[in-house]
Amino acid sequence: xxxxxxxxxxxxxxxxxxxxxxxxxxxxxxxxxxxxxxxxxxxxxxxxxxxxxxxxxxxxxxxxxxxxxxxxxxxxxxxxxxxxxxxxxxxxxxxxxxxxxxxxxxxxxxxx
Amino acid sequence: xxxxxxxxxxxxxxxxxxxxxxxxxxxxxxxxxxxxxxxxxxxxxxxxxxxxxxxxxxxxxxxxxxxxxxxxxxxxxxxxxxxxxxxxxxxxxxxxxxxxxxxxxxxxxxxxx
Numbered sequence: 359x360x361x362x363x364x365x366x367x368x369x370x371x372x373x374x375x376x377x378x379x380x381x382x383x384x385x386x387x388x389x390x391x392x393x394x395x396x397x398x399x400x401x402x403x404x405x406x407x408x409x410x411x412x413x414x415x416x417x418x419x420x421x422x423x424x425x426x427x428x429x430x431x432x433x434x435x436x437x438x439x440x441x442x443x444x445x446x447x448x449x450x451x452x453x454x455x456x457x458x459x460x461x462x463x464x465x466x467x468x469x470x
Numbered sequence: 471x472x473x474x475x476x477x478x479x480x481x482x483x484x485x486x487x488x489x490x491x492x493x494x495x496x497x498x499x500x501x502x503x504x505x506x507x508x509x510x511x512x513x514x515x516x517x518x519x520x521x522x523x524x525x526x527x528x529x530x531x532x533x534x535x536x537x538x539x540x541x542x543x544x545x546x547x548x549x550x551x552x553x554x555x556x557x558x559x560x561x562x563x564x565x566x567x568x569x570x571x572x573x574x575x576x577x578x579x580x581x582x583x
Contacts (some may be wrong), residue, residue, distance in 0.1 A: 391571075400575035401558065448512065450571075457501070457520075459560075459571055461513040 360385045362462035364449050370468045371439055379434045379465050381449030388454040390432040391416070392424065394445040395464075401448070407432055408454070439469040472497040474561055476574035483549050484582050491577045493559030495540040501562035502542045503571065504533050508555050516544075546579075554581045 362383045371377055383390065391406040393416075403416030407426040421443055423435040432451075436443060449462040473496040483489050493502065501520050505513040517526045522537030530547045546553055556578050560571040 393573075398575065401560075401571075401573040403571070446510065450513075457518050458515050459503070460515070461505075463512040464510065466510065 362460050364462040364465045368466050374438050377436050381432045382430050383451040387451035390451045392434050393448045396445050441469050444469050474574035476577050480578040482580045489546050491544040491557050493542045502535050503560040505558045506555050549581045551581050
């Protein structure tokens, strides 16, 4: 089944404790992206990747890092999480010339 | 930067009634997506519109794109409880070689039986 998977789905952590949210897609998509969704603010892009080893900042990159060492994986790294990073995070992927962007099921992160 | 405004922000309709959700862009739309989201879950792709005047339908949901007005509308006919959720419009950003999506803040639809 073609899909985007994220792990973990739910995470509660404390301020300053490094964490990684994994994202994997099995559709051989070149483009991958991370979004966060917050009430009243909607979905906002954090980082994106056009292909392996090619990443760039989205609209709200502060406090986040990403890497794209393999085509299928695009982990989101929070080196020192803070409470303002409490949010619902979505990973998405698409073919370089494709229209539809496929979204993962989301990761609900709470930073206390 | 481009912004998408959705209206209304929330909507409660009685089962069987029709409804319309609007999405207006601050800049010319080169592609407009409609997604549906169940609360706290992932986004489900509904349809994409690209050409001015284009109209697409999926089951009881119809979306139109009016490029001149930089607006798209999503119409649901004979609403059902299964239509309840958050509807998001997304537009292809002028940045990132047309790969990024920017989103409206969503319209929350509740359907009462």
